[in-house]
Amino acid sequence: MTATDDTAPDTSRAPRTTAPALVSTRRPRTVLAMSRETGDALRHEGAVDRLLEVADLAPDLLVTDFADPAAAPALADAEVLLTHWGCPPLTGRALTAMPRLRAVVHAAGSVKHHITDAVWERGIAVSSASAANALPVAEYTLAVILLAGKRVLDSARLYRERRVRYPLLPYYAGHGNYRRVVGVVGASRTGRRVIELLRPFDFTVLVHDPYLDDAEAARLGVRRAGLDELARRSHVVTIHAPELPETRHLFDARRLALLPDGATLVNTARGSLVDTEALVTQLTSGRIHAVLDVTEPDVPPADSPLYGLPNVLLTPHIAGSLGGELGRLADHAAAEISRYARGRPFAHPVTAQELSRTA
Structure with a gap:
């Protein structure tokens, strides 16, 4: 058992994340990867619109399968992958379709469901919204x-x-x-x-x-x-x-x-x-x-x-973010993409070493 269930530094007060105040003029090419249901919920809460302020993404493109030929052009240009619940595993084979990928920003908690050893082997930076x-x-x-x-x-x-x-x-x-x-x-x-x-x-x-x-x-x-x-x-x-x-x-x-x-x-x-x-x-x-x-x-x-x-x-797993609370997760992710675009390290990084003993 470990003292942290995420990879951000321990604090007694988790940050209340809002949309980033400092936004880079550079908007990295970003692709959304998650379940259709999750993507629809984010759109309903207006979260995708806020992500457009910091990321160059096609709001109507939602990747649910990295082998989908229709997603291939966008994945080939992706610098950032914004993931959420239902994201497929980022295997070595999947990553070959994303040669320019430099960062995975997860707009939810645990990344264990989709981050594989291939991500670390390629030196891709990973962030999580566990704090939010x-x-x-x-x-x-x-x-x-x-x-x-x-x-x-x-x-x-x-x-x-x-x-x-x-x-x-x-x-x-x-x-x-x-x-x-x-x-x-x-x-x-x-x-x-x-x-x-x-x-x-x-x-x-x-x-x-x-x-x-x-x-x-x-x-x-x-x-x-x-x-x-x-x-x-x-x-x-x-x-x-x-x-x-x-x-x-x-x-x-x-x-x-x-x-x-x-x-x-x-x-x-x-x-x-x-x-x-x-x-x-x-x-x-x-x-x-x-x-x-x-x-x-x-x-x-x-x-x-x-x-x-x-x-x-x-209760049916409702303690975590739902409804309007998904906006907090998206704002957390937007803040991380903004930091990345300005050449700054993630505020809430995930590392391979810590992931082996965290949620």
């Missing part, structure tokens, strides 16, 4: 932490079923958000943004991250904890670690059993970090609660108990 995508994930996390403490799902369900106000004080014994313990797993960019958002509240924040030292923990205003200790002490555990071989089933049956009765597990990272079968067992017993924006598999089977359990909030 961390913001809505952290906001979602803060919201569900606060709602979990107030037992909003349970309260709404009981109110809907009984249509009367039940005795509040006995029911809420042990609940509420005052002086509760929140355990943050992973001092990643998202994890650090969550920590920042939690500061105004009366929480004790524990953090587990093997790369976090005491000095940095003190700067963040948190307490370091081993993962088992964090699980035992936390009223809410929120996961912000990368998906790596060593983090698979980080929360397995043994560790899930350490969570206190009534605790809530929040996962906005990757479904593989939690043993789904073991989690379902715990949830079916009613002992703990869960907020799951990601699962393994990505879409649970139609007969999965997760859809119907009253102690589960299951």
